[in-house]
Amino acid sequence: MYKDTNKRSVLKGLSWRVFATTTTVIIVYIFFGRLDLAIAAGIMETFSKVALYWAHERIWMKIKWGRKKIEPFNLWFTGLPLSGKSTIADAVFEELAKLDIPLERLDSKDIRDVIPDVGFSREDRNRHMHRIGHLIKTLQNNSVSTVASFVSPYKESRKAIREMVKNNIVVYVKADIETCKARDYKGVYEKALKGEIKNFSGINDIYEEPKQAEIVIDTDKTSVEEAVAIIIKYIKKNYVK
Amino acid sequence: MYKDTNKRSVLKGLSWRVFATTTTVIIVYIFFGRLDLAIAAGIMETFSKVALYWAHERIWMKIKWGRKKIEPFNLWFTGLPLSGKSTIADAVFEELAKLDIPLERLDSKDIRDVIPDVGFSREDRNRHMHRIGHLIKTLQNNSVSTVASFVSPYKESRKAIREMVKNNIVVYVKADIETCKARDYKGVYEKALKGEIKNFSGINDIYEEPKQAEIVIDTDKTSVEEAVAIIIKYIKKNYVK
Numbered sequence: 001m002y003k004d005t006n007k008r009s010v011l012k013g014l015s016w017r018v019f020a021t022t023t024t025v026i027i028v029y030i031f032f033g034r035l036d037l038a039i040a041a042g043i044m045e046t047f048s049k050v051a052l053y054w055a056h057e058r059i060w061m062k063i064k065w066g067r068k069k070i071e072p073f074n075l076w077f078t079g080l081p082l083s084g085k086s087t088i089a090d091a092v093f094e095e096l097a098k099l100d101i102p103l104e105r106l107d108s109k110d111i112r113d114v115i116p117d118v119g120f121s122r123e124d125r126n127r128h129m130h131r132i133g134h135l136i137k138t139l140q141n142n143s144v145s146t147v148a149s150f151v152s153p154y155k156e157s158r159k160a161i162r163e164m165v166k167n168n169i170v171v172y173v174k175a176d177i178e179t180c181k182a183r184d185y186k187g188v189y190e191k192a193l194k195g196e197i198k199n200f201s202g203i204n205d206i207y208e209e210p211k212q213a214e215i216v217i218d219t220d221k222t223s224v225e226e227a228v229a230i231i232i233k234y235i236k237k238n239y240v241k
Numbered sequence: 242m243y244k245d246t247n248k249r250s251v252l253k254g255l256s257w258r259v260f261a262t263t264t265t266v267i268i269v270y271i272f273f274g275r276l277d278l279a280i281a282a283g284i285m286e287t288f289s290k291v292a293l294y295w296a297h298e299r300i301w302m303k304i305k306w307g308r309k310k311i312e313p314f315n316l317w318f319t320g321l322p323l324s325g326k327s328t329i330a331d332a333v334f335e336e337l338a339k340l341d342i343p344l345e346r347l348d349s350k351d352i353r354d355v356i357p358d359v360g361f362s363r364e365d366r367n368r369h370m371h372r373i374g375h376l377i378k379t380l381q382n383n384s385v386s387t388v389a390s391f392v393s394p395y396k397e398s399r400k401a402i403r404e405m406v407k408n409n410i411v412v413y414v415k416a417d418i419e420t421c422k423a424r425d426y427k428g429v430y431e432k433a434l435k436g437e438i439k440n441f442s443g444i445n446d447i448y449e450e451p452k453q454a455e456i457v458i459d460t461d462k463t464s465v466e467e468a469v470a471i472i473i474k475y476i477k478k479n480y481v482k
Binding site: 004005007008009011012015016019020023024027028030031032037040041044045048049052053056060064065066067068100102104135138139141142143144 | 269343383
């Protein structure tokens, strides 16, 4: 959140003066037909009004009327591990940052660093989602929109998020399990297949496909750039006017 | 966070016009000595400039220059259980809300509802404090100030908070252990004395007094109202100008 500096109010006063005094000089010239006096009146006006404009700005800064609270949204990326959620979410975050709205990026990995010892059982995951929901809600209370990417394999936890937050937009990053396995640069699928990782969504734990996602990205057919374009278009149409 | 509505820009244009046209009429009258023409010029100016002012406002809304990011602070209340931390913090929060700054209240109890199963051992508490620190940091990134009340009995976790967040103000709510016991409306001191609650700060676990608190409130000598006044004065002096 920002507030106007004194300098900004002065510069606004000066830029306004360029428009306003030009108009005054033209009006006075039309009425009296004397350009010399019109210009003299313009000069006198300039000096008196820059100060007046500054004072007017500072007074309005104290007035709350006519200020609309910015409506935050939550982009919730769900999908199998290595489906491409984080990559698309990162790119979307970068684009949204250009719109100059208050924005936070929440990613599964970073959050698990902050809140350690969270298990991967159904109950653990659901409890973890509840915490994330609380964090998003707290940020939304302060007009901050969020770009969140979590595997979030269970429908009840995605439902809990939807109930906790405002303007929830589920983006289902759909990828074939074989595609994800082929992308296995972290070696996590291999470990899961060997049984070294338990409760791994898509291998030895269920991933329940979202049925009511606002946006579905089929990564087998859609490039990252195309996905970003689709999501940004959706946000601009519905939330950032 | 807020943004100006169209209506606000129009009303600003009208209120400005009252000041500005009055000045113009006076100036024109001084130069030409004819009040009738001065008023006619003023009327013509009014119509042309309200629209011009509105456009000028909307253009400036797109310009970022001269907007200063609001600097957030963290009021961190520490003290024995039932020392009066939450009561004072609640009252301070209410007062600060009047200053129209982005603000969140974080209380030990509410957070433990959201992040359950957090133990009370030294290690558990320190890890818990690290999470709270992360939450405050995320809020501060978005210009949100915080009023936090946690027993936070160990110096290392208070130090960790100080290192993680900006503009940290420790308020040590000092109360004699006997006073806290006498206030034991929750019956927690009794349970701790009987050994039914383990790791209870002040009874069967240490409370390490903060040595570098920015503000110390001695609840045996200071009323809640006086405490609030001291803290608000400190905030106004140092953070909200």
